[in-house]
Amino acid sequence: MIAANFSTEIIYSFIIIICSLMIYFGTKELYELSYHKGIKYFRYAFLFFALAYFFRSFIKLILFYFNVQGIFLISPRVMNPLISQITLILFMYFSAMAIFYLLYSVMHKKWNTDKILFFHLISILIALFSVLSKNPFSYIGLNIILLIFIIIVVLISYKDSIKKTKTHNLYTFYVLLLFFWILNIIDILIPRFLEAFQLFIYLASSGIFLLMLYKVLKKIGN
Amino acid sequence: MTKRAKLEIIRDILDIIQKNRKIKPTPLLRQSNMSSSRFKEYFSELLEKKFLTEISYNGSKFISLTDKGQKFLEKYKTIISFIDEFEL
Numbered sequence: 365m366i367a368a369n370f371s372t373e374i375i376y377s378f379i380i381i382i383c384s385l386m387i388y389f390g391t392k393e394l395y396e397l398s399y400h401k402g403i404k405y406f407r408y409a410f411l412f413f414a415l416a417y418f419f420r421s422f423i424k425l426i427l428f429y430f431n432v433q434g435i436f437l438i439s440p441r442v443m444n445p446l447i448s449q450i451t452l453i454l455f456m457y458f459s460a461m462a463i464f465y466l467l468y469s470v471m472h473k474k475w476n477t478d479k480i481l482f483f484h485l486i487s488i489l490i491a492l493f494s495v496l497s498k499n500p501f502s503y504i505g506l507n508i509i510l511l512i513f514i515i516i517v518v519l520i521s522y523k524d525s526i527k528k529t530k531t532h533n534l535y536t537f538y539v540l541l542l543f544f545w546i547l548n549i550i551d552i553l554i555p556r557f558l559e560a561f562q563l564f565i566y567l568a569s570s571g572i573f574l575l576m577l578y579k580v581l582k583k584i585g586n
Numbered sequence: 587m588t589k590r591a592k593l594e595i596i597r598d599i600l601d602i603i604q605k606n607r608k609i610k611p612t613p614l615l616r617q618s619n620m621s622s623s624r625f626k627e628y629f630s631e632l633l634e635k636k637f638l639t640e641i642s643y644n645g646s647k648f649i650s651l652t653d654k655g656q657k658f659l660e661k662y663k664t665i666i667s668f669i670d671e672f673e674l
Contacts, residue, residue, distance in 0.1 A: 397661055402674025
């Protein structure tokens with residue numbers, strides 16, 4: 365059973381990492397020709413998704429290896445707590461930055477000042493908070509606040525796009541991507557919280573990333 | 587000035603050079619319909635990013651496209667379509 369679960373994890377992580385890296389490298393030429401900020405942040409979002417998933421897989425590997433439900437439950441005698449804490453900090457930092465980069469790729473036209481440093485700072489604070497606060501409800505609360513913030517920003521942008529030209533289903537797609545990404549974060553931080561829906565979350569997340577890759581490849585003509 | 591407009595201006599400048607194969611800076615400025623200061627800004631940027639190259643021919647300075655500039659023109663529609671598709 366544990367081996368089957370672990371195989372599912374590996375396949376799932378592999379799909380997301382490959383899709384993200386294909387999007388990142390597939391759009392390299394477009395960025396190098398246009399130097400367009402939106403393309404730059406869009407690419408970084410997927411690079412950071414790949415990095416976050418790499419560290420997510422590492423956390424899952426540790427959990428499977430020591431057969432524990434939470435990363436803080438590993439005994440300090442079997443593994444140095446610093447390893448799990450640093451891995452979790454990196455996972456949370458790359459996750460938050462991936463979300464912020466995706467948001468910024470759409471919003472950079474409206475925000476005249478460069479907010480990337482601010483987003484790095486917020487991501488570091490989120491990462492530190494996740495490790496220092498060991499209360500599961502604070503993780504959920506934090507991620508819900510993040511999701512609400514993103515939905516509000518995307519809705520404002522969506523309203524503007526309706527005024528301008530056509531309607532874009534992409535906003536729904538972005539919100540779905542971010543929603544399932546946050547479910548993935550909760551799945552790592554509080555493993556039992558979403559246990560019953562895990563397969564559904566994996567299938568939906570893989571589907572969203574595969575669809576994004578398809579849309580990108582179709583556009584760049586590879 | 588939006589980024590989209592900036593890409594259009596770059597396309598227009600590169601298009602003029604491509605049509606002429608090589609062109610002197612003054613006719614390029616005239617055909618691009620831009621103010622001198624704005625043209626200089628774009629021109630320096632395009633040189634710096636290696637979209638253009640300056641060549642000397644019979645004692646005069648000419649501007650011509652580099653392979654990167656050529657590639658930009660080939661991929662321009664793809665770039666714009668990608669930016670529109672993903673709302674970037």
